[in-house]
Amino acid sequence: MTGPRPTDGWAGTEIVSERVDLDPELERRLIPSDLLHEICRHALDVAPEECCGLIMGNETERLLRVVRVTNIMTKMHVSDSEAFPRDARHAYYMSEIEYLRAIEEAAAREESVSAIYHSHFGQGCYLSPDDLAFASHPLFPFPRADQIVVSLLADRVSEVGVFEPIETAAGRFRGRRLEAAS
Numbered sequence: 001m002t003g004p005r006p007t008d009g010w011a012g013t014e015i016v017s018e019r020v021d022l023d024p025e026l027e028r029r030l031i032p033s034d035l036l037h038e039i040c041r042h043a044l045d046v047a048p049e050e051c052c053g054l055i056m057g058n059e060t061e062r063l064l065r066v067v068r069v070t071n072i073m074t075k076m077h078v079s080d081s082e083a084f085p086r087d088a089r090h091a092y093y094m095s096e097i098e099y100l101r102a103i104e105e106a107a108a109r110e111e112s113v114s115a116i117y118h119s120h121f122g123q124g125c126y127l128s129p130d131d132l133a134f135a136s137h138p139l140f141p142f143p144r145a146d147q148i149v150v151s152l153l154a155d156r157v158s159e160v161g162v163f164e165p166i167e168t169a170a171g172r173f174r175g176r177r178l179e180a181a182s
Contacts, residue, residue, distance in 0.1 A: 020127040022161045026176040029162050031063055033180035038066040040157045043119035043150040046071070049088035050119050054099060055148070056106045057114035064111060067102045070095040071118075091130065092118045099141075113141075115162070117148035125151035125159040127173055135165075135173070148178060 035055065042051045054067045073093040076084040084093070094116075106112055120126075127135070127147055134140060135147060147163040163173040 018132075019129055020132065020163055020173050020175050022125055022159070022175040022177055026174065028177040028179050030181040031162075031178055033182075035063055035066050036160065036178070036180045039117050039148065040150055040160065042066070042068050043152055043157065044155070046088075047119070047152055047155065048121045049074070050090070050092045050121060051150070052092040052094050052116070052118040054102055054113050054142075055115040055117065055146075056102075056109075056111040058109075058111045062114045066117075067106075069098045069102065089121065113145050115146040115148050116142055117150065119150040119152055121152045123151060123153075125149050125161040125175075127163045127175065132173070147173065
């Protein structure tokens with residue numbers, strides 16, 4: 001997350017009670033193997049904490065490059081545990097300085113954020129109620145971005161999914177498996 005968690009009392013945020021799982025009926029989506037490897041490597045590098053980052057693209061290629069962003073949720077938790085009851089093992093909060101710099105650099109390259117990613121350590125591949133509430137919040141900086149989740153189980157990547165915003169329903173997503181293009 002790039003801002004306060006919805007259930008942490010962020011004014012105006014609707015609490016969402018359902019999560020979005022991967023839909024086995026949907027065809028898998030492919031991603032360049034070097035990008036998928038970088039996302040998974042990031043998740044493994046910071047485990048047991050959650051990783052987070054951005055994927056940049058342009059008009060012709062939606063998935064061009066990965067930008068790692070530091071998860072500062074533990075820092076937020078230590079400074080105000082009431083407002084931020086979770087640490088980086090259970091949530092993420094993107095360093096605003098880093099993601100703003102990444103957006104500025106992307107604009108200079110005629111790119112934009114096409115996806116954000118984070119990991120779940122010891123959990124499955126889904127968008128949690130907190131993830132959904134935050135992504136549907138009016139102040140969410142990347143409303144049309146896909147959400148990529150890496151599930152880590154037993155210190156290995158178990159599954160990777162992409163959750164695509166559904167154009168017809170604000171704050172709604174559909175999930176499908178994400179795999180490396182051969």
